[in-house]
Amino acid sequence: MTDTSSQDPQAIRADIERTRNSLGSDVDALADKVTPSKIVDREKAKARDAIGSVKDRVFGVASDVKGSVTDAKDSVVGHASSAGGSASELPQRAVSSAQGNPLAVGLIAFGVGLLVSSLLPASEKEKELASGVKDAAQPLVDEAQSLGKEVASNLKEPATDAVNAVKDDATDAAQTVKGEATDAAQGVRDEATGAASDVKDEAQSARHAVQDDATS
Secondary structure: OOOOOOOOHHHHHHHHHHHHHHHHHHHHHHHHHOOHHHHHHHHHHOOOOOHHHHHHHHHHHHHHHHHHHHHHHHHHHHOHHHHHHHHHHHHHHHHHHOOOOHHHHHHHHHHHHHHHHOOOOOOHHHHHHHHHHHHHHHHHHHHHHHHHHHHHHHHHHHHHHHHHHHHHHHHHHHHHHHHHHHHHHHHHHHHHHHHHHHHHHHHHHHHHHHHHHHHO
């Protein structure tokens, strides 16, 4: 982030706007990746090998969002008087972009909570400015937490469907293997029975031939 300690208010506002836009882009990208229906579809299609990769992608995106929130926090702490309005708009945009996406809402709520809790003032002036930003952000934190609980509840059914799909795939695979093993065992028994019969017939033929040779 640009060092704004010696810049004028206009430059500071521009820097904050760039940070806000960057976080907005990260939120949009995260929202696209964690839509419940897309997660369920991916899990059903790749039930046997995708669980680990999905978790890695989610944590990777979460790390990116956390970095963006940290940048926004630094900007607000350094220039709270100029950034008050922009800081209060930033969580609102994040919450709006993440409607219906429980993982995004949860991560954003965490980021906003980090932003608010990190405003620990070192002076009375900073304490006053931080209090104003915290008061402005608190309703948005509450809204994000409420949305997170609501959409998490809505996600339970799709998640259950994904688990059932994995279970069904495993059951089908087990039944297929069992059926193939049974068929193979039956085939071996049939081959063994046929071979034993052939050997018996050949032995009888040989014995008869020996008897015929002995009497002639």
